[in-house]
Amino acid sequence: MSQTSIDRDRRAMRLAILASREARKHARPNPWVGAVFVGRDGEVSSGATRPPGGSHAEVVARDRCNFDLKGSTLYVTLEPCSHHGKTPPCAEMLIKEGVSRVVIGSLDPDERVSGMGVKLLEDAGIEVELGLLASEIRADLAPYLVHRQLRRPFTLLKVAATLDGFIAAPDGSSKWITGEESRKEVARLRAYSDVLITGAGTVRVDDPSMRAHGYEDQSPRRIVLGEISPEAKINPATSFRGDIGELMANLGEEGAIVAMVEAGAKVAKSFLDQGLVDQINLFLAPKFLGGSDGISIFDGTGASNISKSYNFDIATSNRRGSDIELVLRSKWLSAFIEGA
Secondary structure (H helix, E strand, C coil): CCHHHHHHHHHHHHHHHHHHHHHHHHHCCCCCCEEEEECCCCCEEEEECCCCCCCCHHHHHHHCCCCCCCCCEEEEEECCCCCCCCCCCHHHHHHHHCCCEEEEEECCCCCCCCCHHHHHHHHCCCEEEECCCHHHHHHHCHHHHHHHHHCCCEEEEEEEEECCCEEECCCCCCCCCCCHHHHHHHHHHHHCCCEEEEEHHHHHHHCCCCCCCCCHHHCCEEEEECCCCCCCCCCCCEEECCCHHHHHHHHHHHCCCEEEECCCHHHHHHHHHCCCCCEEEEEEECCCCCCCCCEECCCCCCCCCHHHCCCEEEEEEEEECCEEEEEEEEHHHHHHHHCC
């Protein structure tokens, strides 16, 4: 394949990625997929997944076409479905329309698809290419992919801390460690989550509402680990007592794709110890408590030596006003995204 063809493929797939990002807020629990048809004469039509029960990205892109799809190429971020669910199989639609080539970013780990979409297309004589911009696409789709692989929500731990590693002063005060821009990003993260989990201690001390301010129509379901006062601002919320591993498995079965943990040091450590933290969004404020008696990010027995430390990769760093946000991925998640 010539460099010109490779560049053309990459440009088209990037259009599909941009389309998929538009669908992330409303597509869950379905994957947020983007699709782009390129006709024989270079015409382009794009689409993204509709809310549950609506059309998949490939169908949306097809319905927007004003050109014949026969002989066209489809660029799609995730493997076309091959099963009858709330909508007919997209793979069969592509065969019927006479598409000649399908370029796929990532296979779908859902057991109802998982390579069968590719097989349907290839058995029909359609050229299939897999893996274009795969790492970027898997990073975007990580919550969905983790849910399908591990049967639990993708778990994001949000932490706001001083530069010397404290989430609160010795008296428990923590409002506000970080600035307005960081708080806006936290609201956005809440809006992109299905469930928000906190501890009863946090509710008692801070009495937070934990709404997605600015995204009121998208505030997630709230779960408190422990008892909740009827007067607490976090209500309506669910009280949970029990093993958090069981909680996460139940949430996964219910279709929760993203769980965001905003809690104190003990709860944060419990998720870390059970290997349930996929990503940490660490907001660092340019402040120091300047001592050793503040409340640390994690509370409990730590690693006995550096070789047993909890290792993460820095995926991105972002300036949030006067703060810095570090997005940290677990080692296994980084390997999964990279296809290792």
